[in-house]
Amino acid sequence: MTNTQVTLVQVDNYGPWTVTPEPRREVDLQTLQSRLYADLSQLFGNREGYVFFTRFDNMIAVTNGLDREAHALIQESVANRYPVTVSLGVATDPSPAAALGDATNQLQAAGSAQDEDRTQILGGGFLAGADRTDADVQIAHFDVIDATGKYTDKLNAFDSFIRIEQGYAELMRHMRRAHDSLSFFVGGDNVIAVCPELTPAAYRDAIDHVAGEVDVDLQVGVGRARTAQDAGMRAKHALEECRHEGTAVEFGDGSHY
Numbered sequence: 099m100t101n102t103q104v105t106l107v108q109v110d111n112y113g114p115w116t117v118t119p120e121p122r123r124e125v126d127l128q129t130l131q132s133r134l135y136a137d138l139s140q141l142f143g144n145r146e147g148y149v150f151f152t153r154f155d156n157m158i159a160v161t162n163g164l165d166r167e168a169h170a171l172i173q174e175s176v177a178n179r180y181p182v183t184v185s186l187g188v189a190t191d192p193s194p195a196a197a198l199g200d201a202t203n204q205l206q207a208a209g210s211a212q213d214e215d216r217t218q219i220l221g222g223g224f225l226a227g228a229d230r231t232d233a234d235v236q237i238a239h240f241d242v243i244d245a246t247g248k249y250t251d252k253l254n255a256f257d258s259f260i261r262i263e264q265g266y267a268e269l270m271r272h273m274r275r276a277h278d279s280l281s282f283f284v285g286g287d288n289v290i291a292v293c294p295e296l297t298p299a300a301y302r303d304a305i306d307h308v309a310g311e312v313d314v315d316l317q318v319g320v321g322r323a324r325t326a327q328d329a330g331m332r333a334k335h336a337l338e339e340c341r342h343e344g345t346a347v348e349f350g351d352g353s354h355y
């Protein structure tokens with residue numbers, strides 16, 4: 099069974115800050131948001147975690163291996179570097195969607211995202227070292243088949259973007275509803291999904307669903323490991339197998355579909 103530790107990162111009281119004392123320049127907000135994401139990617143990444151930008155004011159991380167102390171250090175580092183602080187809600191569950199639900203409850207129970215007195219919350223449960231296994235995290239790396247030939251080299255950049263985003267929107271909804279998974283666009287034509295223990299048939303179902311609904315063809319490599327980064331790297335190698343073998347689903351352990 100998987101056991102995913104998920105951390106919800108929420109920028110404290112960000113909405114009011116963006117308009118106080120008057121609306122701040124959008125370019126400055128974009129710069130702050132992308133730099134904060136870059137720093138968090140390194141801070142979590144140096145400790146074998148993954149973080150996804152989602153809405154920027156809320157980001158979602160897979161943090162197996164990061165204990166309370168590591169989270170507190172990340173929080174302190176952000177507070178020292180930025181004019182904003184972050185709250186962190188943490189939870190573990192075999193289902194990534196359920197873990198995120200519990201992590202979210204930690205912050206919602208402490209107050210509103212726009213409560214000026216609710217800052218730097220660090221709440222929740224961490225996966226104890228003794229309970230960790232080499233199969234706690236399952237990550238799927240999806241990619242659009244021949245996005246360059248079908249879209250990038252044929253359509254203008256915005257229409258290519260629409261196609262890719264449609265594929266992503268359909269995939270993320272389906273993976274959330276049918277398979278309790280959290281899927282994140284990571285750039286280009288790539289989506290990384292954090293999943294419970296799913297079979298090759300479940301991934302085949304997701305690929306067929308997206309092809310049927312929005313006519314975007316996907317392939318996926320799946321990896322399983324102790325940490326997000328190891329699972330993610332295995333997924334990338336499995337995706338290379340898809341490319342070489344012409345298969346739609348590869349698990350890296352030889353099972354494919």
Ligand SMILES: Nc1nc2c(ncn2[C@@H]2O[C@H](COP(=O)(O)OP(=O)(O)OP(=O)(O)O)[C@@H](O)[C@H]2O)c(=O)[nH]1
Binds near residue numbers: 288
């Ligand atoms: N974040 C991320 N982006 C990637 C990765 N690999 C490729 N990309 C992005 O995806 C774009 C398309 O690259 P590919 O997926 O290799 O190209 P493709 O034309 O779809 O070819 P096939 O995937 O072999 O069918 C690149 O320009 C990158 O932006 C990856 O591992 N991670």
